[in-house]
Amino acid sequence: LNAYQPAHSYSRCSENNMSLRPQTPGMQETLSKCPSRIVHFIVFEDCVRAVLTYICVCVFLVADIISTVEFNHSGELLATGDKGGRVVIFQQEPESKNSPQCRGEYNVYSTFQSHEPEFDYLKSLEIEEKINKICWLPQKNAAHFLLSTNDKTIKLWKISERDRRPEGYNLKEEDGTLRNPNSVTTLRVPILQPMDLMVEASPRRVFANAHTYHINSISINSDNETYLSADDLRINLWNLEITDRSFNIVDIKPGNMEELTEVITASEFHPYQCSTFVYSSSKGSIRLCDMRAAALCDRHCKLFEEQEDPSQRSFFSEIISSISDVKFSHSGRYMMTRDYLSVKIWDLNMEKHPVETFQVHEYLRSKLCSLYENDCIFDKFECCWNGNDGVVMTGSYNNFFRMFECGSRRDVTLEASRESSKPHMVLKPRKVCAGGKRKKDEITVDSLDFSKKILHTAWHPNDNVIAVATTNNLYIFQDKVN
Amino acid sequence: MHLVVVVAVMCFPCSSCVFVTFRLLPLWLAGHRDRSRPAMFSKGTKRKFSDGEDEMPDDGLAGAKVASSAYSLQRQSLLDMSLIKLQLCHMLVEPNLCRSVLIANTVRQIQEEMTHDGSWQVVSDSLGVEGSPSERLVATEVLCRSPSPSSTLSEQELERDTEPRLYSLVSYDDSSCREEEVVAEVIEDDNEALCSEAASNVCLSGTMSHCWEPGELRVQQNNDDICEDSRLGSGDEDVDVEEEDEDEEEEQEMSQKESKTMGQVFGTFEIKNGSSGSESALEELFSDVDASYYDLDTMLTGMQSTPKIGPYDLLDNLGPSHGPTSIGSTANCRSDLNELDHIMEIIVGS
Numbered sequence: 001l002n003a004y005q006p007a008h009s010y011s012r013c014s015e016n017n018m019s020l021r022p023q024t025p026g027m028q029e030t031l032s033k034c035p036s037r038i039v040h041f042i043v044f045e046d047c048v049r050a051v052l053t054y055i056c057v058c059v060f061l062v063a064d065i066i067s068t069v070e071f072n073h074s075g076e077l078l079a080t081g082d083k084g085g086r087v088v089i090f091q092q093e094p095e096s097k098n099s100p101q102c103r104g105e106y107n108v109y110s111t112f113q114s115h116e117p118e119f120d121y122l123k124s125l126e127i128e129e130k131i132n133k134i135c136w137l138p139q140k141n142a143a144h145f146l147l148s149t150n151d152k153t154i155k156l157w158k159i160s161e162r163d164r165r166p167e168g169y170n171l172k173e174e175d176g177t178l179r180n181p182n183s184v185t186t187l188r189v190p191i192l193q194p195m196d197l198m199v200e201a202s203p204r205r206v207f208a209n210a211h212t213y214h215i216n217s218i219s220i221n222s223d224n225e226t227y228l229s230a231d232d233l234r235i236n237l238w239n240l241e242i243t244d245r246s247f248n249i250v251d252i253k254p255g256n257m258e259e260l261t262e263v264i265t266a267s268e269f270h271p272y273q274c275s276t277f278v279y280s281s282s283k284g285s286i287r288l289c290d291m292r293a294a295a296l297c298d299r300h301c302k303l304f305e306e307q308e309d310p311s312q313r314s315f316f317s318e319i320i321s322s323i324s325d326v327k328f329s330h331s332g333r334y335m336m337t338r339d340y341l342s343v344k345i346w347d348l349n350m351e352k353h354p355v356e357t358f359q360v361h362e363y364l365r366s367k368l369c370s371l372y373e374n375d376c377i378f379d380k381f382e383c384c385w386n387g388n389d390g391v392v393m394t395g396s397y398n399n400f401f402r403m404f405e406c407g408s409r410r411d412v413t414l415e416a417s418r419e420s421s422k423p424h425m426v427l428k429p430r431k432v433c434a435g436g437k438r439k440k441d442e443i444t445v446d447s448l449d450f451s452k453k454i455l456h457t458a459w460h461p462n463d464n465v466i467a468v469a470t471t472n473n474l475y476i477f478q479d480k481v482n
Numbered sequence: 483m484h485l486v487v488v489v490a491v492m493c494f495p496c497s498s499c500v501f502v503t504f505r506l507l508p509l510w511l512a513g514h515r516d517r518s519r520p521a522m523f524s525k526g527t528k529r530k531f532s533d534g535e536d537e538m539p540d541d542g543l544a545g546a547k548v549a550s551s552a553y554s555l556q557r558q559s560l561l562d563m564s565l566i567k568l569q570l571c572h573m574l575v576e577p578n579l580c581r582s583v584l585i586a587n588t589v590r591q592i593q594e595e596m597t598h599d600g601s602w603q604v605v606s607d608s609l610g611v612e613g614s615p616s617e618r619l620v621a622t623e624v625l626c627r628s629p630s631p632s633s634t635l636s637e638q639e640l641e642r643d644t645e646p647r648l649y650s651l652v653s654y655d656d657s658s659c660r661e662e663e664v665v666a667e668v669i670e671d672d673n674e675a676l677c678s679e680a681a682s683n684v685c686l687s688g689t690m691s692h693c694w695e696p697g698e699l700r701v702q703q704n705n706d707d708i709c710e711d712s713r714l715g716s717g718d719e720d721v722d723v724e725e726e727d728e729d730e731e732e733e734q735e736m737s738q739k740e741s742k743t744m745g746q747v748f749g750t751f752e753i754k755n756g757s758s759g760s761e762s763a764l765e766e767l768f769s770d771v772d773a774s775y776y777d778l779d780t781m782l783t784g785m786q787s788t789p790k791i792g793p794y795d796l797l798d799n800l801g802p803s804h805g806p807t808s809i810g811s812t813a814n815c816r817s818d819l820n821e822l823d824h825i826m827e828i829i830v831g832s
Contacts, residue, residue, distance in 0.1 A: 212581055234581040261587055263580045282580050315560055315591060319584045373563060378581050 014136050066469040068456055072136040078106055078467055079146055080474060081131025085115040087148055089279055115150040127152050133216045141388040151214040154229055156205035166190040189335035210236050217267040223274040230267035230279060249297045266325050271332045285319030286337060302313040304346050306353045321448045324380035329389040336392055340382040341365060343394050345406060356406040361396050363434035363445045374456050376450050384459045391414045395454030399470050400430055416468045561592045
């Protein structure tokens with residue numbers, strides 16, 4: 001289960017008035033448990049003064065390509081799914097007394113194999129074990145629950161800690177061998193003794209055989225009893241307790257598959273209205289549906305679609321308008337959509353056009369043909385809100401990711417790379433030179449590496465801690481604490 | 483600067499021959515690092531000559547004519563690229579429905595525009611093909627290909643074959659002999675080797691920059707009877723010619739199946755529940771068919787070996803063009819002539 005490669009371990013450095021801490025034995029042990037961990041602080045130059053100065057906290061080297069990243073509701077746990085069907089959960093250390101300014105770091109908490117590769121015998125096709133989505137359930141007791149899904153099957157996992165074990169059985173020895181009942185003269189009650197912390201993950205439910213097409217989204221409802229799963233053409237509603245039945249609530253499959261021109265690309269429940277959900281399509285439209293209106297929500301209640309600019313029309317217009325991700329804001333009043341070139345903020349009360357549009361990498365508009373040729377135009381970027389819905393973040397190419405402040409024109413481009421993540425290095429925000437003369441430190445569009453893409457990012461729900469997944473690395477950044 | 487490729491495509495059963503000439507244009511569609519050609523398809527409108535098409539061969543001609551032909555060539559190239567991407571979709575282990583739909587929509591969009599431009603109509607008129615039903619939606623035909631056996635293709639093969647491929651000048655002095663040899667070889671060969679070869683020859687669109695040119699296609703027919711061409715020799719023939727031919731073969735095949743089979747592409751994603759009874763009955767019925775000829779046909783028509791075929795495919799394969807007795811029948815060739823015309827209208831640009 002050791003999915004991580006060994007890497008160097010650095011001693012923890014400090015900034016300003018924090019003293020240099022030697023490597024304690026405890027720390028050594030921690031590092032050896034997660035051998036691929038690099039811990040250091042880097043100062044980012046403050047560009048967007050309001051919020052966005054980030055420090056790299058941890059970099060994890062992973063063996064397999066990360067396919068999804070999600071913080072849980074408290075932000076204490078961070079789950080990643082990878083292409084090999086594994087789920088790795090990181091836990092934030094509690095804030096230490098020695099350096100109270102720093103938030104706790106994230107350590108590997110649990111690793112388990114969620115999905116295995118399967119083979120569909122009817123179609124003679126492999127079913128990939130790649131984890132497409134992870135969705136945390138709100139915590140109800142000491143255990144943590146999450147839903148993880150691959151293309152076809154959703155599983156509910158229970159992650160629980162065990163730090164005690166019973167000792168003092170009457171009928172068996174400590175090592176497990178059975179005692180001769182005749183030799184028992186006295187009886188005792190087994191007592192719980194502390195043991196080393198063990199984190200166990202066990203599958204509690206398996207929701208299978210409900211999707212003909214590839215599942216792209218799962219979303220837990222605010223009622224904590226139901227969740228939806230969306231594939232390319234259908235959305236199903238499940239009860240968490242019932243695995244052999246699901247209700248189909250959206251079906252856009254045409255009677256004649258010849259007429260298929262649109263697929264569902266993402267779907268999400270409203271954060272607190274348990275009857276409302278949205279789904280986005282490959283044609284750039286978002287539909288909001290109310291489950292109280294009808295059993296089958298084929299007819300939307302609201303349709304969010306922006307008329308395209310006729311002057312920008314090209315053969316690629318439809319492809320780049322295809323929405324790759326949709327996320328409600330925490331307040332439930334707005335939603336954000338990501339298409340290939342932009343991020344749009346929509347007010348749920350206004351369907352005609354978004355309230356804000358951020359251009360993520362507009363310099364790629366002139367390269368669409370090449371990007372179509374090398375298939376990069378089909379990349380599905382995700383986006384996320386920060387805790388107070390003031391900032392949104394999304395990924396780009398060349399290991400760049402961008403943050404946009406809502407309501408203002410401020411934005412920043414940052415890079416997640418090992419070269420830039422060195423101790424004490426002042427990291428400047430990056431800039432891409434779209435054309436004309438290239439200024440110093442700028443990067444030209446042609447020198448961008450399109451194989452290095454950041455598709456998955458996540459923001460801590462309460463804090464300014466972000467997780468950014470490049471192809472093989474998981475970066476955790478936090479903002480500079482002054 | 484031109485490169486001319488002449489390919490002789492010969493149909494072994496009918497001994498008819500068609501010469502296909504490709505005129506290659508200099509590279510103007512390159513990978514993403516090509517600086518010199520920005521904004522190639524950024525506008526759907528006709529481009530002005532001053533937009534920088536000086537690499538085009540028709541330097542001597544004046545303004546709008548060049549622009550429109552350049553635009554048409556661009557559009558044609560995009561169409562070809564999209565068709566190949568759709569083909570490649572079928573070769574993958576798990577085709578991505580969203581991607582397929584987006585590419586198919588792009589193809590439809592190009593077709594519609596070509597229809598409005600009149601270039602589509604001109605082509606179909608000149609080739610004597612009937613009006614709207616046949617010209618409708620290449621995407622439909624293209625998409626109506628049954629899935630190829632993923633089990634015969636390893637990921638390694640796919641990766642190996644997505645290297646960049648260039649047009650090369652190929653001579654076919656002894657083409658007829660070679661075709662015969664090849665076809666004989668084909669019949670004997672293991673089907674799986676054929677499948678993988680087909681896949682390897684078709685795999686094109688990939689991650690790295692590659693250079694390929696659609697060029698102009700001119701078809702000279704030796705006979706009136708044109709049958710499906712045989713598989714070209716392995717190894718040293720032009721990759722893209724094969725792709726074109728495979729386009730032809732597959733689209734000939736698919737035009738017979740029309741609407742029913744659009745479902746195949748998107749139907750690959752469906753679990754065919756409940757029809758297994760009829761499927762197994764049909765399969766038993768044809769289990770003693772001479773597999774080699776059958777597979778040759780299915781090979782040529784882009785379909786792969788039996789296990790992949792769903793119920794509709796079996797029904798369609800009952801048709802005369804597929805049975806082993808039909809090889810060599812002229813009726814088959816005549817219908818193929820119409821199909822070939824139909825394919826021409828797809829491939830021919832302006």
